[in-house]
Amino acid sequence: MRDKIKINNWVILVIIVLIGSILRLYQLGTESIWLDESVGIQNVYTSFTAMIRNVISNDISPPLYFTLLWGWIKLFGRSEIAVRLLSAILGITSILLMYKLGKLLFSRKEALVGAFIFAISKPPIWASQEARMYPLFIFLVLASSILFIKFCTTNSKKTLFLLTFVNILISYTHLYGLFFILFEGIYILAAKREKLKDFIISGIIIIICYIPWIIVLKTQIPMGAGSWIGRVGGLSGIYYIIWKLSSEYKLLVLAFGTLAMFGVIREFKEHNRSNVLLLLLWILTPIVIAYTLSYLIRPFLDARYVFFVVPAYYLLVARGIFWLKNKVAQSLSLLVITGISGYILFSYYTTIQKEQWRESVKFVETSELKADGIVITGGSTAFEYYYNGSLPAECLPFAFPMAQGTIITDSIKNRIDNMQNIWFFKSAYNNPKLGFEEWLNGKFCIKTEKDFFGIKVYYCEKKE
Numbered sequence: 001m002r003d004k005i006k007i008n009n010w011v012i013l014v015i016i017v018l019i020g021s022i023l024r025l026y027q028l029g030t031e032s033i034w035l036d037e038s039v040g041i042q043n044v045y046t047s048f049t050a051m052i053r054n055v056i057s058n059d060i061s062p063p064l065y066f067t068l069l070w071g072w073i074k075l076f077g078r079s080e081i082a083v084r085l086l087s088a089i090l091g092i093t094s095i096l097l098m099y100k101l102g103k104l105l106f107s108r109k110e111a112l113v114g115a116f117i118f119a120i121s122k123p124p125i126w127a128s129q130e131a132r133m134y135p136l137f138i139f140l141v142l143a144s145s146i147l148f149i150k151f152c153t154t155n156s157k158k159t160l161f162l163l164t165f166v167n168i169l170i171s172y173t174h175l176y177g178l179f180f181i182l183f184e185g186i187y188i189l190a191a192k193r194e195k196l197k198d199f200i201i202s203g204i205i206i207i208i209c210y211i212p213w214i215i216v217l218k219t220q221i222p223m224g225a226g227s228w229i230g231r232v233g234g235l236s237g238i239y240y241i242i243w244k245l246s247s248e249y250k251l252l253v254l255a256f257g258t259l260a261m262f263g264v265i266r267e268f269k270e271h272n273r274s275n276v277l278l279l280l281l282w283i284l285t286p287i288v289i290a291y292t293l294s295y296l297i298r299p300f301l302d303a304r305y306v307f308f309v310v311p312a313y314y315l316l317v318a319r320g321i322f323w324l325k326n327k328v329a330q331s332l333s334l335l336v337i338t339g340i341s342g343y344i345l346f347s348y349y350t351t352i353q354k355e356q357w358r359e360s361v362k363f364v365e366t367s368e369l370k371a372d373g374i375v376i377t378g379g380s381t382a383f384e385y386y387y388n389g390s391l392p393a394e395c396l397p398f399a400f401p402m403a404q405g406t407i408i409t410d411s412i413k414n415r416i417d418n419m420q421n422i423w424f425f426k427s428a429y430n431n432p433k434l435g436f437e438e439w440l441n442g443k444f445c446i447k448t449e450k451d452f453f454g455i456k457v458y459y460c461e462k463k464e
Helices: 002-023 037-044 048-058 064-076 082-107 106-120 123-130 132-155 157-171 177-191 194-222 232-244 248-270 273-296 304-321 325-352 355-363 381-386 401-417 436-445
Strands: 373-377 393-396 420-427 444-452 457-460
Touching: 002 082, 002 106, 002 123, 002 132, 002 457, 037 048, 037 064, 037 381, 048 064, 064 082, 064 132, 082 106, 082 123, 082 132, 082 273, 082 304, 106 123, 106 304, 106 325, 123 304, 123 325, 132 157, 132 177, 132 304, 132 393, 157 177, 157 194, 177 194, 177 273, 194 273, 232 248, 232 273, 232 304, 232 393, 248 273, 248 304, 248 325, 355 381, 355 444, 355 457, 373 436, 381 393, 393 401, 393 420, 401 436, 436 444
Parallel strands: 373 393, 373 420
Antiparallel strands: 420 457, 444 457
């Protein structure tokens, strides 16, 4: 009987992974490469040493993901599907790790439900279809959490070594990785003090290995890296984060929030407080730290940066479903979550999500209108990814300090002042404070315009 149940569980897990795989691979290359993806691709489409220099100069994120992408592009090319496939594979593999984590913390039932919610939810699917570091971050966080639980329950030196190694990788994947490692330290202090000495040794090794990137960060922060992040504050800011974690849907905020609360209640009633403490600290530590730093220093909290807490969030939801004693209520809860997630994903797949750089560049390249140059707002890397023409292109800044941005803008004005006809790409990252559009309207007449998602293209002719 037990063997039959075990086989059935594996069949269900295979089905869940299959569903998650389809959702992550579906339409993988349909949409254009957008700004953030194009910056990463440009960073790595060069030699290894130049790639490291590019990452240091152009991206505040540590270099591990870009190193993997560098090797990946060498093998598979840099088409939309190719560069995103690495993320999709990491996202699919994470479903299995999600199941493993759920089984360690609770039971196979919660593990399967948690893996299923993870497989069909928008945040991890979105991450798995982005050529960015987020799916690698989630994958490593899941691996670390599994090793961390084993470290807390065994005396294996091998586990401690692997945990230290994975945490070093996490620290070199995203800045918020430090917050995840800190959560583990807080949990040790609160619930497993007998493990404190070993964890301190692990932490010292991580810090020593992280020193090279600390030196880089000291040079990046004065340059204003990350200055595009808006301030998230007050109760509305807290709700915004929960809303993002709940697939940007109010009904799921209510459903997930209620079920997660039930999961916490169940753990306390059954005296499994260590498990619920671990999951709550996993969720709260990075958000609270980033929230605090955003107030004390500068805006630092962006919802996608904390998507690595969704495994803990979804496992609490799964635990809450089984807090409901009635099997009909359990099935109904899961059915509602599945139905809402399906509706959300239908909208996700049928609505354009990323700026249409491929389509807008093709429009210009196939136009019979003659131009002397091109001006782009908000970063040129996505334009450069698609553009095969020979016209000189200028890019207006969007993330530089205002004084530096004004100097660059004035220089561009001088270079195009003698041109008779230009194409102007106004992207979603246009900075109106630079005053370029007012200057353009004073010098040129708009003869043709075309709207794309996130981009407007204008053909401008010099006034007589």
